[in-house]
Amino acid sequence: MKGILFALLGGACITLQGVANTRISQDIGTWQAATITQLTGFIIAALIWVFVRDGKLGDFKKVKPLYLAGGGFAAIIIFTEVTAIQQIGVTLTISALLIAQLCLTFIIDINGWFGVVKQKMKMPQFIGLAMMIAGVIILKF
Structure with a gap:
């Protein structure tokens, strides 16, 4: 049940993020909106990590380099989602x-x-x- 609730929350946040990014992109541009979103997401995640302390910095060495490209996918996701929302x-x-x-x-x-x-x-x-x-x-x- 907890997993379903997290999935629902995540889905709601994806939608809210898409709408917010579309509004931001109308004022400053799509890639700029993606940059701001990535930056604020990084800052919030880093702050939560500092307070929660549920892992060690050295654990990053265990991650395969291919998987570290996930953040790059996020930039593409933001750009394509914003562009699609504006069009359809x-x-x-x-x-x-x-x-x-x-x-x-x-x-x-x-x-x-x-x-x-x-x-x-x-x-x-x-x-x-x-x-x-x-x-x-x-x-x-």
């Missing part, structure tokens, strides 16, 4: 983002990439994904 609106953007996430997670799970346990996807999962795609198509029209 919040609802359709978030819906399309969720479908893209689900499609990629299916591929990751099926292939066991990034060290995750391989999962077998069955017909109900594919039907669910197809229904979500159909829902986005309906939202568009």
Whole structure:
């Protein structure tokens, strides 16, 4: 249950961040909005880390360099989300983002990439994904 609550909170924050970044980008530009978002996110995360102290600085050496590129993905996420919101609106953007996430997670799970346990996807999962795609198509029209 706790995981679901965190997922819901995260999803709400993604939407709020997208809307806020779109407003910021209208005033100063999209890459500038991405920069401010990344900077404030870094500062807040660093402050929380300083107070929580749930890890050691040396633990960063254990992380594979490929995974350290995650922050770079965030800049691309912010830019593309802001651009999409400006062109197609919040609802359709978030819906399309969720479908893209689900499609990629299916591929990751099926292939066991990034060290995750391989999962077998069955017909109900594919039907669910197809229904979500159909829902986005309906939202568009």
